[in-house]
Amino acid sequence: MKELLSKLGLVDRRRFVEYAAKSMLGVTVLPTLGRYVSAEEATGGKAKRLIYLFMNGAMTHLDTFDLKPGHANQGDTKPTNTSVPGAQISQFLPMLAQQFHNLAVIRSMHTQTADHEQGEYLMRTSYEEIATERHPSLGPWLQQLKGRQSKTLPDTVLIGAPARHPGAGFFDPTFSPLPIGDPNRGLENTKAPEYLTDESFEKRIDLINGFDKKFRDKFKVKKVQSYTDFYTEATGLLTSGELKAFDLNEEKNEDRDRYGRDSFGQGCLLARRLIENNVRCVEVSCGGWDMHSNIYNGGTLPARAGIMDKAMANLLKDLNDRGLLAETLVVLTTEFGRSPQLNYNAGRDHHPAVFSSVLAGGGIKGGQFYGTSDAAGHSVATDGVAPADFNATIATALGLPLNKVVFSPTGRPFKVAHDGVPIGKLLS
């Protein structure tokens, strides 16, 4: 067997390793959670698209969604009433408070690490970061499990994401999300150099093809052909009019103001445009949550929370007005929480033991809190949710098969939400 194997190429060996892994690791057998999951799956699948809002730096739970009024840990933040009687969130989130009937707020998230990069990685992939494998994030999983959505537009767009984003992980590089650095600039490099003549774009493409004929006639191989395909695709995108999906100048000024003229606000607006234009998954990052000192002084916390509030609340409102909210799952999460006790700099430090995240829209039962932290906001009290469980809930809402095993090129088996268990109570 092994002799045969060594003579085979890489692909065949991979196939063998897949086979070996399946038989040895027992993946073909129903996983232990199979019964539970299949019950959940019946209620999933209502969401078709995903908007994933990531609060980089670790969002403080005590000052946003998990207040402890009257407790010494609370600090200066006061609670405010929401559109759901009895439910209160932070005074710094007045607009989201009005959207609370759409929100499912999880207050019992917990994770394993207090390191930003590892925490972000675990949250985005459900797997711990290791040096020998790169796990895919949710958008590429969607593309892997559901196929590509749009012919001209990419499946996943990342707005303002850090360079260390896991992206397509071990999937084919063509699954890589399209990165947008600055939402105000949209998709870059779409304007031709001025020196070129005005004649139609097609004419210039013809010139390329004319000069390139000899080469392409000689090298009729797949890697050259696939490049030609990308050229066709890029040309298609440039001439399709779909570029407007990336262009915030198409939006009215008052709408742009409404979302906030900061990169997160404009990122959320761009996310809405992309979703409207048939992009399946958009992730928007919002940095600046790593508040170790003076969170109330000088307005660090109120300003950051305000940015988030404005952008997310308007996003939910617009999606709802356009009838898209029922099919679009909006996620707000972060890598871990912040220490409930204020430190001596009047700031909060890293705190993985408990934190909060939010689900809203497609496939989600809104207007509820799920899980609780203890009185001090220090640990999970009831219904703890690990990153993998959180992602399993998202995947279920999106109708992704949790048990489907996909093998990486190194022959290791992986699943969309690792072995996370979806939370039935959150799904509609």
Next chain:
Amino acid sequence: MASCLKKFARTALSALFVATVTLLWSGSVCLAQPKPEEIPVEPFVVQALERVQKSEWDLLLKDCDKLLETEPNKASAILYRGVAFNGKGEYDNAIKEFGRVIEQGGQGPAVRAIRADAYAHRSMSYTKKGEYLKGIDSAYFALLENSNHILANNNRGLAYIGRQQYDKAIWSFDRVIQLDPKSAEGYSNRGFAYGAKGNFDQVIADQKKAIELDPKLAMAYQRRGAAYVAKNDAVNALKDLDQALAINPEFPDALCDRAQYYGLAGSMDRAMADLNAALKIDPNFAKAHYQRGRAYLAKKEYDKSIESLGKAIAIRGNDANMYSVRGYAHQAKKDHEAAVQDFTKAVELDPKLETAYKGRSDSYKKLGKSKELTADLAKLKEFHPAPAPKTAKKHDELPSRFQVASKAVPASKRPEAIRSAKEIDRLTGLNYTKFNVQPNPKTSDAQFLRRIYLDITGTIPTYQQTQRFFAAKESDKRSLLIDELLSSDGYASHYFNYWADVLRYTDNLSSDVRGEPYRQWIKQSLAENKPWDKLVHEIMTAEGLTWDQPMAGYFQRDANMPLDNMNNTVRIFLGTRIGCAQCHDHPSEHWTQKEFYQMAAFTFGMSTNTGGHDKRYWEKNPGDRLYTEYSEIEQEEEDRRNNQYRFDRLMSVNMRLVNDQVDRKIRLPKDYKYADSKPEDIVEPKTVLGPPAEIRTGETPRQAFARWLTSKDNPRFAMTIANRLWKQALGTGQIEPVDDILDKSVPENPELMTFLESEMKRLDFDMKEYLRMIFNSEVYQRQACADEVPLGEPYHYPGPNLRRMTAEQAWDSFLTLAVVDPDEYREMPSKIRSEVIGVNLNEVSAKKMLEAEFKSAEIDGNQWKRQTKYTYKGVLLARASELPSPVPANHFLRMFGQSDRELISASATVGSVPQVLFMFNGPITHMLLEKNSTIYNNVMRKKTPVDRAKVIFLTILNREPDDAEIELSKREITKNDLAGYGNMIWSLVNTREFLFVQ
């Protein structure tokens, strides 16, 4: 009058804006402070506030004492005792009372609110005493309790003024105004701070706003009056000062200012009357004493002057100006000894006080102290430095560049390389016959030229290089070019890109350990052609800090991940993956989990960090001493806390040295499930490939491992590097993947692989000679393979594989087309930074450490500035090997598949839409088409359309166009003239021919 006013303005500046803060009105305790709603205001407080309004300090004290009789710990009563003492000018007593409130502790909202008040008021007490730093800190503590505390913000601003930090003062008052837009005091104080910065228009604007908000605010008139003086507006000045005194006749500051005005206007009697009035109101008003001292000096009544100044100094002993003026009074009395004493005190307090040096130098002259005189004259010269000579400045502007020193391949070894190349061809030929493969024809000179440049230097050749090669007549010109390129710096640049991908090189290796020393060591090692076994041995035995032992960067990259590190080491250097065995026995290879741990045991004792208790490096725990010292550095508490992190970081970076801890033993995991050992058993080092590694006495296991790893007897070490470099040249390894060699892996051509491995050993791991041999072979110099090789089929090398350029090759080739000297920018030598941040923790002082940290931030800032000089549309125009690592995700390099440096060999050469958009319209494409790009210059040197078309082809594709292409070019140029060349260039860089390496 005008000159008199100017003089007055200057005096006003020094006396009013700089010398004193005591003029600040104590009434600012009345600043509106909204109380948190849920805390009811006590009746006592309402009453107390009324007393404050009326300045009834003694009555207020009585009220407080009465309340304290029944409730001895009543915080609000203690607080208002402090306020009353502040009002009475008994600041030490006030500080004591506020301290009592603060000490009560507790965390409830009411307790915190009153504590914030105590801190805020205490800030004022300190400021009044001239202890500005304490004033700033006390206000800061108040703000930590309640960031919206208006009084705290205001008082911090006042303390900042005292410390002459006017920008921070302005921010503080901005915050006051933001919190209470109707705060007349906020505006007035902010204007005052602007005045100290010399912005008198803003003073007038802010005071005007203050007066609008509170027409009875005498302070605002007084300050505006002073600003008018500074602006030479005598009429408005006197009007405002009179108005201030009309509102509040007992306003010592306004009296002082008016006195000065009168004095300078010649009415010395009126001036004296105003000063006397001021001192009647407040006998301890230092500023009035000071001014009286000046006035007496002007009147030549020196003894009275000295007496008045003495009083001023007794009240506020830290004012340089007071000493300086008294020095002049002594000088006028010809008491030069006393004068020198005062001037010396003045410059001690303010080393920048020029007039004091001037006065002292005159007195030294009179005393005949020539040495001291020379020193002072030199000092005075420093205040008016001559403009630096221009040549010196130019020298500064020359950016420091890190440049490798490349070692040439010796001509004497060429016959040897060619002999070995022939053997490669003989062995390859055997497989052609065996598998019935038709080898490709030999490359044309053009094809060879482009390929060899890309394969050795990582970029296409320039037009000139292309022409030179075509014109060369030597029969062995290919061999000569190979030698030339292997001897050039381009080799190190290109191979650095390759190894950076393999080694996952990042500029931030781990926890603030910077990678530049390591990166520059890799480059230099490649350039000087350090033998591979030596290079790897140096890495494996590195010990120390990265700037002393740069190769230690390899272990820092995997800091605190010893198991992953061993996994990576075996994969990179032995082409073998043992990662599976980290968690369970390898499913298809012989590796067991225990064997993995035995391998890991060799390096497990290696640590990338030391603790302060490690006696091998630190005489005494440096942290203990440095933290104590740090807490004693004079700085704001807020800065102290903010700088703490940077201080810690610098200290810990200096402790991040790779070392061996012999006691650290590896144990099997808790869930170890095989029968041969128990969970958590200690595992001893043992190799499982080739001959065992023998740990000699006095040696660390790591040293034994390094010797075993790089030995010619190691069955995979030479094989792996031979196979890797073969793949670099031909596109496909003899064994694929090159870093996943299995026990049963069979090379495409076992004899050839054996030969390559033996050559690697014969050459003693000389990588340049090894590549020289391959590049001289016929198989390398054949045309690229145009046929699809079915997946899974072995590749028998009819020629090299057709490959897309790597991201770095594409980028560097674009630069070659666009930038006149793409090699001009080089990264900064790492030692510039290392020399600053590398400190001897056994002796460095905390102050020096903090300075080093600031200095390193400055170096980073300069580095940034330096880069912007080489930036076009936000893109740094430098070779890929000079750019940061990793580059941001939207950089050209990443779009074209450069690794994000997270995983080994994670680069890719597949296409994408953003890639194509970059080629269509990216900044570099734009640049190609602009005036003075390299290609633009090349084209413009030629005159006829055909010559120009040829130049374009020779520059971009490094070949002559054929007839059909000339026709197509002519048509384009005829139609669009000059712009037609632009269209041609744009089209040619967008061909597949450009992007693929034939």
